[in-house]
Amino acid sequence: MEERIMLKGSVALAEGALTAGCRYYFGYPITPQNDIPEYLSLHMPERGGVFIQAESEVASINMLLGAAAAGARAMTSSSGPGISLMQEGLSYMAGSELPCVVVNITRSGPGLGGISPTQGDYKQATCGGGHGDYYLIVLAPSSVQEMYDLTIRGFELADKYRNPVMILGDAILGQMKEPVTLRDAKPVTYDKPWALTGPKGRKPQLVKSLYLKDGEMEVHNWKLAEKYRRLAEEDTMVEVDEDADADIAVVAYGSCARIVISAVEMAREEGIRVSRIRPITLYPFPSGEIRRVSEKVGRFLTVEMNTGQMVRDVRLSVAPGCDVRLLARPGGAIPTPQQILAEIRKALE
Amino acid sequence: MKQVFKRPETLIKTTTHFCPGCHHGTVHRLVAEAIDRLGVREDTIGVAGVGCGVFLYDYLAVDVCEAPHGRAPAVATGIKRVNPEKIVFTYQGDGDLASIGMSEVVHTANRGENITVIFVNNSVYGMTGGQMAPTTLLGQQTTTSPRGRDFHYDGYPIRMAEMLATLEGVAFAARVAVDKPANLRKAKQAVNTAFEMQAKNMGFTFVELLSACPTNWYMTPLAALRRIEEEMIPYYPLGIFRQRKAADYL
Ligand SMILES: Cc1ncc(C[n+]2csc(CCOP(=O)(O)OP(=O)(O)O)c2C)c(N)n1
Ligand code: SF4
Secondary structure, three states: OOEEEEEEHHHHHHHHHHHOOOOEEEEOOOOOOOHHHHHHHHHHHHOOOEEEEOOOHHHHHHHHHHHHHOOOOEEEEEOHHHHHHOHHHHHHHHHOOOOEEEEEEOOEOOOOOEOOOOOOOHHHHHOOOOOOOOOOEEEOOOOHHHHHHHHHHHHHHHHHHOOEEEEEEOHHHHHOEEEEEEOOOOOOOOOOOOOOOOOOOOOOOEEOOOOOOOOHHHHHHHHHHHHHHHHHHHHOOEEEEOOOOOOEEEEOOHHHHHHHHHHHHHHHHOOOOEEEEEEOEEEOOOHHHHHHHHHHOOEEEEEEOOOOOHHHHHHHHOOOOOEEEEEEOOOOOOOOHHHHHHHHHHHHO | OOOOOOOOOOEOOOOOOOOOOOOHHHHHHHHHHHHHHHOOHHHEEEEEOOOOOOOHHHHEOOEEEEOOOOOHHHHHHHHHHHOOOOEEEEEEEHHHHHHHOHHHHHHHHHOOOOOEEEEEEOOEEOOOOOEEOOOOOOOOOEOOEOOOOOHHHHOOOOOHHHHHHOOOOEEEEEEEEOOOHHHHHHHHHHHHHHHHHHHOOOOEEEEEEEOOOHHHHOOOHHHHHHHHHHHHHHHOOOEEEEEOOOOOOO
């Protein structure tokens, strides 16, 4: 039976991982995501899993690489500097086509930065982040329910595409408590005939990302590219709250999209015709839906908790001539509904 | 007639990419023999570090995972935790293990992770063209210590086996050489012991093998063998520095 309980965002995420069948967690402490490892250090062993506090994020991501190569559902979580340290490992995992889930409960930056809510890692997350021609699948929850649901979905997508998935959250999503409906449906699983388990009754297998022979690497790059194309076609997720006669569309993701909901309600009370678009997958970016809406709406407003990162993807997606504006608050500052409403009014002047 | 010498089943019949006189091939063989001896080929997963040993999978008929440079012990940790009943080993050079991967090997050893680490110490970075390694001997000329390694500039060569032997999680830490038959026999014993102890769940096992890289030592294979005896062994003494008798830490 489905159960509805009050949970904190980080706990919902951890429960999502357990529901998805993740039994291996590797991580190194960093604020503001410590609730996740603390919760899993208790509950992972209780459910027959393994929790290791690694000596660094470099070690975490490589333990994850090993567990994934062995065919297990495994995850790590971190923030800003720790995620930066994981980039080499993520690149190897994308290159070796290994599935995993990496959670980034962001910190503002650059550098040691601050721990208040921010979306400054959009660029790093959606452009691959490490070296080479690859992408992460990036999911952006916007509620505690989605911290749970998208974590489960994350493990499914990671296995489906054999690619690392990043859950991009922030301190608001990690810390707030909301009612969550726990799922009893079984998560989708995938056979992993490629997993390293020792060559019993079969040929030896290999997990690698090194391609030195002439032309080999290009073939591999195109194979990955085809996978990302299929991903965009089949698994792009976006929430569109559309007014068929809208004069403006507001785009925001994650915790910022919550504030936009309030602003849009206030605008509609004033009689302003406005649509709202919330990308749920940041990679693949819902360019198609944005393009479709922009064919009818000539003005867009992007709201972000950074200096303007997603706005570039919005500009690349909209129909020619569409005016895309930006309301940006970096460094842990949070835009208010009033501020967003004022921007909407200004754009329509 | 009884056959007394043959290619181990774990060693794939092929030619290698190693330079003449390189000891990587010898160490591959020792690992293959140890796996054959325990009859665990089908239950073995190797982790290849980045260096001239990265093509492990072309030579050993076991499952192999490539690890980023230095991270093989962390990768092996992940594999072993998922497959605790399998035999898991890493194969690493001295740049890989003693420089960029120092943190991973120390903490993996300290956790008493039940894996075997095969450490090929040839006192240079082979794959990248003979640069100075943390194990490069004082006075040794490399492409990045053209005047010879000077401790004022570069510090001292690191003795990994002794260092790891101080950690409680370590079940076995030994240094051997593969330069002549007498040493080779001991090397074979040490590698066998390490894999056997892993099979008995006794904890982290480590074998450092003093090996030649004639190419980046600018020597003939014969001169390289002499160098192991005359220059390496005096600084890197052979022996077993720690050997647990039972899995008593459990
Ligand atoms: C992060 C990173 N830095 C540098 C390198 C380049 N690199 C490849 S192999 C190697 C050193 C190999 O030397 P060693 O570990 O001693 O092994 P050998 O080739 O001598 O067997 C280096 C520095 C790399 N692959 N990755
Ligand atoms: S460069 Fe050195 S370590 Fe590498 S294969 Fe040649 S001799 Fe062996």
